[in-house]
Amino acid sequence: MVRNDKHRLANYLLDEIGLIEDRYVAEAATEYRRAGNGLRPRRIAVIGVSLTLTLSLLLGMFAANQFGSKSDDAAEDLRDEAGNAVVTQASGTSAPAGISFRLQELKISTASYATPAQSIDLFADEMQIIWKYADEEIYRVRLLTSSEEQRMLGLLNKEQGTALSFAESEKKNGLDGIWIALGDGTVISPCLEQTEGNVGYGTLFDYNPEVEPSDALTDLVCDILS
Amino acid sequence: MEDYQIVDLYWSRSEEAIGETSRKYGKMLNGISYSLLSSSEDAEECVNDTYLEAWNRMPEDRPLYLGAYLAKIIRCLSISRFRSDHRKKRGGMGRITEELTDCIPDTWSCQQEYENGLLSDALNRFLFELSEEKRRMFIRRYFYSDSVSDIASRMRISPSKVKTTLHRLRGELKEFLEQEGVTLW
Numbered sequence: 231m232v233r234n235d236k237h238r239l240a241n242y243l244l245d246e247i248g249l250i251e252d253r254y255v256a257e258a259a260t261e262y263r264r265a266g267n268g269l270r271p272r273r274i275a276v277i278g279v280s281l282t283l284t285l286s287l288l289l290g291m292f293a294a295n296q297f298g299s300k301s302d303d304a305a306e307d308l309r310d311e312a313g314n315a316v317v318t319q320a321s322g323t324s325a326p327a328g329i330s331f332r333l334q335e336l337k338i339s340t341a342s343y344a345t346p347a348q349s350i351d352l353f354a355d356e357m358q359i360i361w362k363y364a365d366e367e368i369y370r371v372r373l374l375t376s377s378e379e380q381r382m383l384g385l386l387n388k389e390q391g392t393a394l395s396f397a398e399s400e401k402k403n404g405l406d407g408i409w410i411a412l413g414d415g416t417v418i419s420p421c422l423e424q425t426e427g428n429v430g431y432g433t434l435f436d437y438n439p440e441v442e443p444s445d446a447l448t449d450l451v452c453d454i455l456s
Numbered sequence: 457m458e459d460y461q462i463v464d465l466y467w468s469r470s471e472e473a474i475g476e477t478s479r480k481y482g483k484m485l486n487g488i489s490y491s492l493l494s495s496s497e498d499a500e501e502c503v504n505d506t507y508l509e510a511w512n513r514m515p516e517d518r519p520l521y522l523g524a525y526l527a528k529i530i531r532c533l534s535i536s537r538f539r540s541d542h543r544k545k546r547g548g549m550g551r552i553t554e555e556l557t558d559c560i561p562d563t564w565s566c567q568q569e570y571e572n573g574l575l576s577d578a579l580n581r582f583l584f585e586l587s588e589e590k591r592r593m594f595i596r597r598y599f600y601s602d603s604v605s606d607i608a609s610r611m612r613i614s615p616s617k618v619k620t621t622l623h624r625l626r627g628e629l630k631e632f633l634e635q636e637g638v639t640l641w
Binding site for chain 1: 553564580
């Protein structure tokens, strides 16, 4: 191939690069945070020693607590009856550490984007996780890759959520709703038992989060979104 | 202002749309155009043309990523301007086109006609398979026309690593296009 021909074809390629998907163009415009920042060995050693000392201290305190005098109160139960992890709130009451809490603490990756509800395409032939924080008007969307879709479908077909009674105030912990859109219009609230009560079509329907997703689905959602 | 709010301004034909766009994306758009044309004057004209183009296209279009939408417009306008101005010998576009000749599969021929859409689909598949770091590097170089040093600075890596990675990516793209059987016809 002569040089001029190659240049002509390279120009075609240059033009076509201008037609790549918007999400890739948008991703490249955001700040990039590398995974792992190449800590120096000495700093790694210092961190390692600090962690070891802290862990030893905590283990010592735990052991002392175990073999010390017992209080009249029952030992703190770190899991609720349903087997979900709980966190103790400042008031001393326990609340499920479910998907709302996990999402609040998660560092969401830049692969997700914010959008108004009317711009969400539920028929785009791509599976999406869609969620909305209580203090925002917009929705957040993350398109799933093929492998993520397979993992999600695998869980959706077999896991069952845990029925809990949320107080209305639980919504203030951050999440108004989270949905899994299958791409063909089907929208599922993630209690994972696909019954009439939690499957909608063509719309992000409202629902009371009376069923908490299983730990397995919560872990998967957080893994995908982080 | 969020993208969807600015898009709403275009849709409601509010004069604030251009102002808000300029505030949020003016610098980025100028940067893209200048990288290709190496002329502040020409870049400024392309930026203004981009605003006009966006105004004319919306409503009809409702982009999800306004920044990407505008970037594509100004890139296209800047490239066209570069090609139509025969006096232009400088500019980043010449270097970038030269690099992209590395990506041309041996099976391609200039006698073949160009089929719209086939190549961009393949490019999207290629980009999907890349790690985020490599994808960003590729797009910053060949879409945004960033210099190697700008990319290195942006991604906090050495310029030599950028050069090496881009060189490898060009080879990988060539191989990918050959394996995919993408031809121009």
